[in-house]
Amino acid sequence: MNLDFDFAAEQPKLVQLLLGVVAFCAVVALLLLLLDRAPMRQRARLHATILLAPALILLAIGLIVPAVRTTLLSFMNGDGSRWVGLDNYLWMFTQPEAVTVLRNTLVWVALVPILVTSVGLLYAVVVDRTRFESIAKSLVFLPMAISFVGAGIIWKFVYAYRPEGSDQIGLLNQIVVALGGTPQQWLLEPPLNTLFLIVVMVWIQAGFATVVLSAAIKGIPAEIVEAARLDGASPVQMFFQVTLPCIRSAVVVVLVTQSIGTLKLFDIVRTMTGGQFDTSVIANEMYNQAFRYGETGKGAALAVFLFVLVTPIVVYQIRQRREAAR
């Protein structure tokens, strides 16, 4: 492979990059100049307006306008040329294959946050204040450094199938064969295949939960722990009566971020099964409908539904934060 970077050939891109940087500097310089020239009296208000304006404008262009447009598209047909009312939503909740997608998403959202949090919490408690804590935590955190697509490809190999009698290239089937079983096609059989995909997500995210929860555990005041010990609390009582209540807000943060991340999940499913064999989830189906099948209306309807699902979780998280701040 040719890895030489040819500056002459890439010149247009470099020029573009340079122009971008220049434009950014120019805008910032202009803003600062404007601020500096403003009369003393209104300066505070003016500062707020001018400094917030770029963010607000970008937010409107990048978020609000597309959101409104998507919502409108969800009431239109495939190429956005005709209004169809609630047809797309009807399709979503009545067609068996679309219902399968919604059901799968529900399974993901129900299982992933709980599994990730429990695995992470258990791991954090077990390795807490042991000699090899830092190594153990780095190990479980490593998969976080792998992209979802990368993880999907790795696990596709883990689940790989070769017929009985030939060399297994998949770890899981090799183990099954070594134990005297027959190799299975793990990703082909619903509903178990969705669980095999969920394992991948848990594998990636458990490290995140471990690190956040471990930090929270370390933040529990020593006096409380000591007092509980003096009162004769058993390790189980310690965990449920002392540790868990003390780190409640951290647990909520992990649960919420995982729920949102899982709702949006796309990469793992697309890489590993492409949504085949009844494993598709909302985000994957949304992409298929909107971009592969040219059914913009159906894609938009799925996107809107996804947005509706995420909203309560976000609202809850903001409430939690406010309470914690108080």
Next chain:
Amino acid sequence: MSLLSRPVRAALIAGSMSLALVATGCGSSDPKAPAADGGDSASAECAPFAQFGKHEGKKVSIYSPIRDKEADLFQETWAPFEKCTGMKITYEGTGEFEAQIQVRTDGGNPPDLAFFPQPGLLERFAKAGKLKPAPAEVKKLTEQNWSADWAKYGTVDGTFYAAPLGASVKSFVWYSPKMFAEKGWTVPTTWDELMTLSNTIAGTGVKPWCAGIESGEATGWPATDWIEDILLRELGPEEYDNWVAHKLPFNDPKVVAAVDKVGSILKNDKFVNGGYGPVKSISSTAFQEGGVPITEGKCALHRQASFYANFWPEGTKVAEDGDVFAFYLPGNDPSKKPVLGAGEFVGAFADRPEVQAVQAYLATGDYANARMKLGTYVSANKGVDIANAQNPIDKLSIEMLQDPNTIFRFDGSDLMPAAVGAGTFWKGMTDWINGKDTKTVLDYIEASWPKS
């Protein structure tokens, strides 16, 4: 209070000013002075391209699903054309053509030309008014160089939009000539002979057929090719066209019967999946690996398009007397030769003269011959000289395409609306291999056909 101290601010402004100067300096100077090679030797070389005119310094962009080595060969082919007309063709291949062409067009950034592998997709863009009708010159060349069957696929609502480019023949069964010679098997010429042969092979303890339909998000397409090939033979070309256009319902009893006929091979544990295991292993075997067991003697027959010649393990000789070769997938009647195939079409999003010149050039026999001389390539262009074919399978394909008895039909899933042709049809056939019954699957596909 100012946000920054005065010297810092001055420096910042000065800095951004000088950056701006550098940037404009870079942008305006074009280091590539046009090569002044209009000498005598060049004019002879350029004579064939004179008809396309001079387009000094013009640029044409091409977007295509063809990548890597084949893309390099394209660029090598039209390099003399670029040199003689003075234009620059920028070629971009992508693995996500179907999704990205839509995104680029919606975003107001379409390429000048695009190689559409699906007439159905081409039709969508033509109907949305995004494509420019082909110029008269291209239309003339197409009528001259391609059969009416082919020209029809570049035409939408009576307007001709796109000339064909490359082609591939799908109605092939790959086999091992060596294995056949050793065992005394002969190439079948009718469907019945094919089934007898399959039974004979199964009797020797080898599963006769092998297949693989796993292809990422496109999983299932090789199975749809199977169905189309048999449908074309069972229903005949006219009914096949009706089926593609959804005038014949997807779950019509005739379609059910044809799909079941495919099932007598693909869903028969005695016949598949040679080298891989039970029927279900078809859906998890990558299509690239589908036929490989033939080279290991674990399978005898593999139905796949001509391009499968590129997927054999290194060192496999593809020839009539070699390790592997292909025969025509026979129908019930040996005198009729329906052929299922595919190809690309050159659609234009711009009608500038230089873009039309490229369109015209790509529609000539000269282009196809030049491309063939460089490496494996098949075109249904009648101007193609069969002597330029680089390998036996290309030769066989071109012979079939040029045979006047051949009834050519395009891969149906590429003609249907994408929601079916690139969606539920693929998905349905995967479910079918995985154990769902024919009627249920066809009902599901029928229900998914977009209504409008």
